[in-house]
Amino acid sequence: MKTKKQVIFEEAAKLFQEKGYSAASMRDLADRVNLKASSLYSHIKAKEEILQKICFDNASHFTQGMDTVEKSGQSPEEKVRALLRLHLEIALDDPTSITVFNDEWKHLEEPHLTRFLNLRRDYENRFRTIIQEGIASGVFRSVDPTVALFTLLSSLRWIHYWHRPSRKIDREALLRDVTAILLNGLRSGK
Amino acid sequence: MKTKKQVIFEEAAKLFQEKGYSAASMRDLADRVNLKASSLYSHIKAKEEILQKICFDNASHFTQGMDTVEKSGQSPEEKVRALLRLHLEIALDDPTSITVFNDEWKHLEEPHLTRFLNLRRDYENRFRTIIQEGIASGVFRSVDPTVALFTLLSSLRWIHYWHRPSRKIDREALLRDVTAILLNGLRSGK
DNA sequence: GTCTATAACTTGATAGAC
DNA sequence: GTCTATCAAGTTATAGAC
Incomplete structure (x- = not known):
């Protein structure tokens, strides 16, 4: 209940x-x-308490997912694949929440706003490091790692349009297609 | 002046x-x-007049760009390349405007809201058709065209972070990297 | 915990002097 | 065109009865 x-x-x-x-x-x-x-x-207690919970709950999901990925010992390619899955799972499991998280964090008041931006920056840095490792090893195409990072991060910002309840089959198809485009795009031709 | x-x-x-x-x-x-x-x-006349101008000016840029691309007689692959350039040029030339266009259109009042959504839907349909042609001809990977469409459309939504005035060199580098990731991601292995 | 009443303030927009 | 003064409506949040 x-x-x-x-x-x-x-x-x-x-x-x-x-x-x-x-x-x-x-x-x-x-x-x-x-x-x-x-x-x-x-x-x-206040309207902003709701915004805070939405923003920091989501940040926590991403951070925990990143923790797991980093500990996995996988290749950069498999790590990026796992992170794409992470983003898609969060976006599909809580689509309204993720939209607020993406777009409305700017209305957080201090000190929460600074704390939020720090969490986001840390997550981005950890993601960028994985991309850089892939580029250094020659598995990924030689592109600006920040360009690659934000292209991946923003490419899933439409997912909430897609959401229908209990659509488990579509979920795997969606993940397959998105991963095909982004991961193959990132891979070098070698 | x-x-x-x-x-x-x-x-x-x-x-x-x-x-x-x-x-x-x-x-x-x-x-x-x-x-x-x-x-x-x-x-x-009113606050909303400003929002209307921003939204419909941007919509007009995209529609005119699509007109040119459709008339070009190029291959689906070259058309997608041209559309990626179109999105990036608009995003870099008017970064604050494009952010408002992307995120704040929901505050348009009727009948402008419906008119805006119709323009957007038409643009998306024309873009999707080009992707479908590329898939049908075997040049593009066999993915859901709508998934491919929205992945491309949303992938540049971070560009306003990138903006610095008079950075013409970076612009071409940025376009090259983004196109490399998204167009190679879309291409089939054949 | 839910209500009515209300405080304290901000909002978009207008009237009319200059 | 810009100002001061103002309005009517809407905002978050609190006080206190039940």
């Missing part, structure tokens, strides 16, 4: 995705969970 | 990028152009 607090966070993620954080009001949110706006404050 | 109206539109694009359309107030904008908020209304 979901707690009311959980329901509030889930509906908030949907609402923030649809209207954006700033345009989404606490009255909108209250309507969706059949409460008056003031009653929301029995469950949460 | 720039008219005051032009300056207002340019500063608005920057402001909307930084804070998002909803969080950016007319008083914020007025401060940036050294006016009082009420004076803005001597130059524009």
